[in-house]
C-alpha cells in the first residue's frame with residue numbers, strides 16, 4: 546500500500562503504519578491531554594498531560610495491533626501466509642496472501658478480530674471498576690480505553706465488506722451458496738449499501754448537527770464504498786478472468802490495410818464504409834503499426850491524399866501488444882497503462898487478431914450475468 550512506513554517484525558509478521566496513523570495518534574493524544582486529563586488532573590503541567598496522553602494513545606495503538614495480530618495468527622494456523630499488517634486511520638488491514646479456502650476459515654479469521662477488541666474492552670472495564678475508587682484518575686483512563694476498544698470492535702462488526710463484519714457475512718453467504726464469487730458480490734453490495742447509509746448520515750450531520758462528525762462519517766462511508774466495490778472487482782478479475790486466453794475476445798475479422806495506402810483512400814474505402822476506428826497496417830502478415838481515427842485527425846485534411854497510412858500510423862515499436870500466451874487481466878493492464886482502447890494480439894510479430902476494450906467489457910458482463918462459475 547502506498548504511504549506506509551515499516552515499523553518492524555512481530556511474531557514473524559511485517560508491521561507497517563500508514564501515514565494517516567500519525568494524525569490519529571496526534572488526535573488521540575490531543576483529545577486526552579486537553580479534555581479528560583485536564584479535568585482529572587488540573588494540577589498537572591501541560592507537558593505532563595501531553596506525555597501521559599501520548600502513552601494512552603500508545604495503548605490505543607497496541608490495542609489495534611492486537612486486533613490485527615489475532616486475524617493474522619488465525620490465518621496462519623490455516624496455512625494462509627500474512628504478508629504484512631498495516632495500521633491506518635480506521636484501524637488496520639492484514640494482507641492475506643490468498644483468500645481463505647472455506648467459509649468456516651473465513652468466519653473464524655474475521656470474527657477473532659472484533660472478539661479481541663471486545664475482550665480488551667472487557668479488561669479495561671474491569672480495570673475501571675477496580676480502580677475508580679482509588680480516585681487517582683487511572684480508573685477513568687481505563688474506562689475511556691474500554692470505550693475506545695468497544696468502538697473498534699463494534700465498528701469492525703458493521704456488515705460492510707471488507708470490514709470484519711462484512712467478511713463474517715460473506716462467510717455465511719458462502720456457506721449457503723457454496724460459491725465464493727456470488728457470496729462476495731452479495732457481501733459487496735450490502736457493504737456499499739451500508740456505506741451509502743453512513744455517507745447519508747454524514748451529510749445529515751453536516752447540515753443539521755455536528756460539522757466535524759458529519760465530515761468524518763462521510764469520509765468513512767466513502768472509504769467503505771470504494772473498498773467494497775474494489776474487493777468484488779478484484780476477486781472477479783482473479784477468479785473469472787485469470788487464465789482466460791486473450792484470443793477468446795480477439796477479433797480475427799479486423800481490417801488490414803497496406804502501408805502505402807493514402808489516408809484519403811483509407812477514409813473513402815474503410816472509415817466512411819463503417820469498418821471501424823482502428824486498422825492494422827500490415828505487410829504480408831507482419832504487423833507494422835496501427836492507424837486509428839486519432840492518428841488520422843493529427844494530419845491536416847488537405848494532406849490526406851498525399852500522406853500514406855505508414856506515415857500517420859502508430860509504429861509497431863510504440864504499440865502495446867499481447868501475445869497468445871497472455872490472459873485477459875494482462876490485456877486490461879496493457880489497455881490501462883497505455884490508456885488505449887485496442888491492443889493487437891501477436892504471435893511473434895505476426896498479427897493474429899485485434900482486441901477492443903468494448904469486447905473485453907462485453908465478455909466480463911456476460912460472465913457476470915451467467916454468474917455461477919465453479920469457484921467454491
Ligand SMILES: [Zn+2]
Pocket residue numbers: 612613616658659701709
Ligand atoms: Zn479486523
